[in-house]
Amino acid sequence: MTQNGLLDASSSSRGTSTATAYHGPVVHSLSLTQLEVLPSALLVVSDGRVVSLDKDVARADVSHLLASRGVSADIVHVDEGFLCPGLIDTHTHAPQYPNNGLGGSLELLPWLQTLTFPLETRFSDLTLARRIFSQVIDRTLAAGTTTSCYYSTLHVDASVLLAQLCAEAGQRAFVGRCSMNRFCSDDYVEASTASSMASTKAFLAQVSSLPSIVKPILTPRFAISCTPDLLSALGELAAQTGLPIQTHIAENTSECAEIRRLFPASATYAGVYAAHGLLTPRTILAHAVHLDDAERDVIASHGAGISHCPASNTNLNSGAARVLDMLAHGIKVGLGSDCSGGCSLGILPQIRDARTVSRSLAFEGLAERGLSIAELFHMATLGGASLCGFDDVGNFAPGAQFDALWVKPRSPGMWVEDGEAVESVFEKWLFTGDDRDIATVWVQGRRVAGAEKA
């Protein structure tokens, strides 16, 4: 059966239009409250998209069903583990991976100055940038991250390189060059608003020629590191182009105090972004730890969304984000690894930390309940896709891009017995598995990682 899979993936990656029919267990999200677990599904993929998803198809009936529909397809039996959508990382910093795991004794602003800016400064060196970015992409793809929202550095060339490498590796990505013309260290800051905008436009021009799997995203680093006129210029560019935006918000109390000092006219942090045209339905706000209901209303009313970064919020001593309150306001929420504020690779650890942090609040009566598995997996897949502005990524609805993982238990935490129910294997993977359980990763139908990579 694996043999069929190999043949299929090879032909897919050659760009032929041969369909593939996957038969076996499938798990995906239909909504925040609906996790669909299909022990015996038939999922047909062609030209990188899901053609059909049938439930409860017996193995003996697969060929007949396909023939009755006139579908010619290689058949792959998922006879171990399950298929699920790829994981979506809605907030991470590619150049910071060498610092992964550090910083836990610091808070945001000193962490930026002592660990982060000195590292990012080095990305004027494209040899270094290529080495690190290539590893970031390889490792996160292997950990199941099929879409990643990347911050690069302020360097145009390194940022373009990151986008090129994503395109080559086949990782769906938003790539943002950081706009940052103040606060940063003396040797890591943009000279002016004009030069910053020129760099952004140069970056956009070069990325526009890349395959559509990689898209640029406007990236005012955060309001502390951008002068008001730079924020306004980026807001105007967003309005002209419809480009998406990513930035940080309300991560740390000292940061929030500095925002109040720098922007006394704004009643809230979200109001700063709104006032400069940066709060749109395509805006991804990372962290949002220190928000009140009024501020959540501002975010919701603009249709912006939030990347919840639980590992980072803990590691950098930022606080516990109120995810249930975000969801209650109808705000889109995805998960972000926020490497290297966060200290773990990819999204699976975020699912765990999001549960732990939400339960910690619930234990103390500070939240009504912890996050459910349906909510957690939604944020990791379909919700993250929605936050990114995708309407055809994040689950296996017909028409969706086939960004997918084949999870086969291999890691030492996973104990799976023959015939174990797929719900059980899925729950075990969420809470005790790791990247070793991800046998194959596809993006847009192309196999991009996994031990069986052709």
Place this chain on the structure above:
Amino acid sequence: MTQNGLLDASSSSRGTSTATAYHGPVVHSLSLTQLEVLPSALLVVSDGRVVSLDKDVARADVSHLLASRGVSADIVHVDEGFLCPGLIDTHTHAPQYPNNGLGGSLELLPWLQTLTFPLETRFSDLTLARRIFSQVIDRTLAAGTTTSCYYSTLHVDASVLLAQLCAEAGQRAFVGRCSMNRFCSDDYVEASTASSMASTKAFLAQVSSLPSIVKPILTPRFAISCTPDLLSALGELAAQTGLPIQTHIAENTSECAEIRRLFPASATYAGVYAAHGLLTPRTILAHAVHLDDAERDVIASHGAGISHCPASNTNLNSGAARVLDMLAHGIKVGLGSDCSGGCSLGILPQIRDARTVSRSLAFEGLAERGLSIAELFHMATLGGASLCGFDDVGNFAPGAQFDALWVKPRSPGMWVEDGEAVESVFEKWLFTGDDRDIATVWVQGRRVAGAEKA
């Protein structure tokens, strides 16, 4: 250099008295507040014990220093990563590993009835028991657990088998046969106090003939599952024999309510154990989530200690244990994976979850601060050893047993640059590494796991 390591480990395991001198980075705990990081240490091991630990020894001076002391030793250069003490799991249930990762939607008492007792019941089958226990030992050793405090089931034969397998594999262990003559399911309960005590004595007799690396431990499952006379009989046996004791306490609010109903004469849960002679300086109390200061005083005054099980406390919706309050009372605290209430393999994930949970409390003003790296690593090593009653395990003080790990960065979350400081590599491993970074594991100087195993 690795070649020397191989030769040494082989000779050690053959029981010869050749010394080995490890030169390079060493990290270990001296106390709750003192983490000692030695970038260039010389650690001499002979007959399974640490002979000497010198700081700041230059590589060029190693041979001369050894010769000046008349020490004949194979020299192993730790030229990548570092050595640290093995990790100590002060609370886990060997038969429950097949359920690892499940149970997150349940609380303790229904979880016992629906997931746990049905699994444990199967351990009357020694073929099943051998298959699972062997895997438990292999996987936890490879994940760095050099000492494990195991609960087995109520079965004498399976419990003896677990102890035998630990001895064969070379994992330092306490093994307890569960005493449980009420509450449990109809087909998984002991018939009487007399039959329970007879089984315990039969178990003790058989384990007493095993190598001293494996020791029996009295294991009243918890006060709900033991009648008062069974608790008293176990308390008397503990007093007669000086045997250690392990049990559960105050894990879940429904459990605590049931304890009040069953033991109305006791003011506290800890008081139940104290009244039956089960609160001794050799008692390990798992969880202790729902304690007040008065109860912590009772525990401290008896010299008993606590196994903190953060992953389990979150997974089974139990609550957040107040570890700082335990430490402030002078109570010994170690870490416990509590598989399968906990949902992760070994102790490294407990270090992370203990930090996350402690910071979650601090963020909300419910604790003064989160746990420090020194405290976390102490609980994982020296503090756990103290909780187990060892005075020669848990760090590299001269005279200590050489229970150790050689950590070499390999896992995909670890980004280590040439020449990176050992403090940095150590912090990365704690917060983003995994079992793949553990190259070699020694217990009592014997190499028991690792890719370089002879």
